[in-house]
Amino acid sequence: MIELKEVTKEYAKGIAALNGVSLKIEQGEFVFIVGDSGSGKSTLIRLLLKELEPTSGKITVMGKDLGKLKHKAIPYYRRKMGVVFQDFRLLQDRNVYENIAFALRVTETPTRVLKKKVPAALSLVGLAQKYKSNPKELSGGEQQRVAIARAIVNEPSILLCDEPTGNLDPVNSWEIMKLLDEANQRGTTVVVVTHNHEIVEAMKKRVITMQKGNIVSDTKKAVRKS
Amino acid sequence: MRISTIRYTVKQGLRNIARNKMFSIASVATMAACIFLFGVFYSIITNFQYLVDKAEESVAIVVFLDEDITKKQKENIEKKLSKREEVLEVKYISADEAWEEFQKDYFGENSDAAEGFDVNPLEHSDNFEVYMKSVEKQAELVEYAEGLEGVRKVNKSELVADALTSVNMLIAYVSGAIILILLAVAIFLINNTVNMGITIRKEEIAIMKYIGAKDSFVRAPFVLEGVIIGVVGAAIPLVLLYFAYEKAINYILTKFTIFSTILNVDFLPASEVYKTLLPVGLLLGVGIGFVGSFFTIKKHLKA
Numbered sequence: 001m002i003e004l005k006e007v008t009k010e011y012a013k014g015i016a017a018l019n020g021v022s023l024k025i026e027q028g029e030f031v032f033i034v035g036d037s038g039s040g041k042s043t044l045i046r047l048l049l050k051e052l053e054p055t056s057g058k059i060t061v062m063g064k065d066l067g068k069l070k071h072k073a074i075p076y077y078r079r080k081m082g083v084v085f086q087d088f089r090l091l092q093d094r095n096v097y098e099n100i101a102f103a104l105r106v107t108e109t110p111t112r113v114l115k116k117k118v119p120a121a122l123s124l125v126g127l128a129q130k131y132k133s134n135p136k137e138l139s140g141g142e143q144q145r146v147a148i149a150r151a152i153v154n155e156p157s158i159l160l161c162d163e164p165t166g167n168l169d170p171v172n173s174w175e176i177m178k179l180l181d182e183a184n185q186r187g188t189t190v191v192v193v194t195h196n197h198e199i200v201e202a203m204k205k206r207v208i209t210m211q212k213g214n215i216v217s218d219t220k221k222a223v224r225k226s
Numbered sequence: 227m228r229i230s231t232i233r234y235t236v237k238q239g240l241r242n243i244a245r246n247k248m249f250s251i252a253s254v255a256t257m258a259a260c261i262f263l264f265g266v267f268y269s270i271i272t273n274f275q276y277l278v279d280k281a282e283e284s285v286a287i288v289v290f291l292d293e294d295i296t297k298k299q300k301e302n303i304e305k306k307l308s309k310r311e312e313v314l315e316v317k318y319i320s321a322d323e324a325w326e327e328f329q330k331d332y333f334g335e336n337s338d339a340a341e342g343f344d345v346n347p348l349e350h351s352d353n354f355e356v357y358m359k360s361v362e363k364q365a366e367l368v369e370y371a372e373g374l375e376g377v378r379k380v381n382k383s384e385l386v387a388d389a390l391t392s393v394n395m396l397i398a399y400v401s402g403a404i405i406l407i408l409l410a411v412a413i414f415l416i417n418n419t420v421n422m423g424i425t426i427r428k429e430e431i432a433i434m435k436y437i438g439a440k441d442s443f444v445r446a447p448f449v450l451e452g453v454i455i456g457v458v459g460a461a462i463p464l465v466l467l468y469f470a471y472e473k474a475i476n477y478i479l480t481k482f483t484i485f486s487t488i489l490n491v492d493f494l495p496a497s498e499v500y501k502t503l504l505p506v507g508l509l510l511g512v513g514i515g516f517v518g519s520f521f522t523i524k525k526h527l528k529a
Binding site for chain 1: 228230231234241245429430432433434435436437438439440441443
């Protein structure tokens with residue numbers, strides 16, 4: 001599903017955010033990527049979104065070599081991925097319903113389909129009653145649930161989450177993790193970048209640890225070795 | 227593109243305008259100022275051109291005919307001259323008319339002085355006065371007329387023709403330069419205001435791109451917004467200028483009577499100026515709005 005081969009990303013000459021990283025994530029996996037600030041976690045997410053180009057190496061996602069993906073094909077590639085950010089990134093001038101509908105509008109989904117899918121996604125995240133609310137009227141946890149609904153409404157193959165609980169209290173963090181786990185149960189591959197060790201330990205999923213642009217441990221490999 | 231997408235684009239474009247009121251007002255004001263200046267210069271230049279054209283039309287060459295010319299030859303000359311593209315009007319002046327004109331010009335009120343002439347001294351001076359659309363081709367026409375059978379001589383006014391041709395060229399260069407400068411200023415200002423508006427919405431554009439919006443989907447509402455601002459920004463000064471123009475012409479003609487009495491000058495009516503100014507002004511507004519927004523947003527669609 002996701003494969004990185006010797007991927008290096010240098011922002012400035014000689015300073016590598018990723019240093020020859022190789023990694024494989026299978027379809028349907030739930031993977032945590034942990035590490036300190038500057039370890040290269042967010043760079044990895046941005047490379048997978050094709051927001052950045054690697055300095056060297058090869059990235060293959062859903063069978064597509066991202067190096068060969070043309071600018072025009074990027075939107076279609078991104079539509080197969082859901083993205084969740086730490087700061088939610090909701091469109092502040094639109095209500096909850098419109099924020100989720102927006103993900104369907106960009107794919108030119110017919111209105112009649114949109115009218116079914118948006119309430120269904122809202123129900124999945126438990127916000128069916130708040131569809132008219134403005135993002136500013138919601139708590140942090142609720143805003144992140146809207147962001148998750150927007151990310152899953154297109155039924156993506158991969159869900160990329162960059163510090164999804166970074167701005168949330170422990171109760172809301174667990175709520176969000178539960179939603180991500182449910183998405184994974186439905187067959188979506190989930191990649192979560194996080195600092196939250198408590199959640200990582202409790203969830204008992206595959207954990208990749210990064211340090212200074214390198215993968216220093218991967219529980220999947222550790223399991224295999226043992 | 228689906229109808230729902232078109233509807234969404236239109237709705238979003240209008241919402242963008244309403245949401246960013248200050249930016250929209252600034253853009254409309256910038257556009258209006260540019261189109262207003264353009265309109266003012268266009269009106270001045272068009273009127274100037276109109277006056278020069280009228281002056282050109284009053285310049286004629288005089289084609290004198292052979293003494294023994296036949297009626298058929300005369301008709302033939304008139305026909306040939308009238309057919310020329312640069313010719314506006316061919317007027318036959320008989321010997322009597324030529325003598326009357328001469329008396330008017332040279333004796334004025336002392337008509338008694340002409341009474342000593344028993345016979346018309348200009349008996350063989352019947353001629354054709356040939357008026358041209360543009361004096362630029364005077365030399366060519368003179369050469370042609372001189373070559374016609376039955377033509378004795380052709381009188382021309384080279385000095386006036388040359389002066390008018392030079393003025394014409396000067397108007398063309400000056401108006402071209404002014405319009406180019408105004409266009410460049412307009413595009414620069416619109417580009418800046420649109421850039422400012424897009425910078426405010428940079429985050430929104432980034433979100434759209436993450437979700438998988440195509441460039442055209444992100445761009446369409448912004449371009450529509452630019453075009454609407456362009457149309458409104460052009461329509462307002464064009465309407466204002468229409469009424470201001472009529473008032474200005476009336477003011478000039480009443481305040482400076484020298485124009486209408488001594489110089490016998492009149493100006494183009496607003497409806498005549500607007501035959502070109504209205505479509506060109508609106509097209510400029512739409513074009514600048516489109517180009518300004520299209521290229522400014524392009525920079526933000528790279529990622």
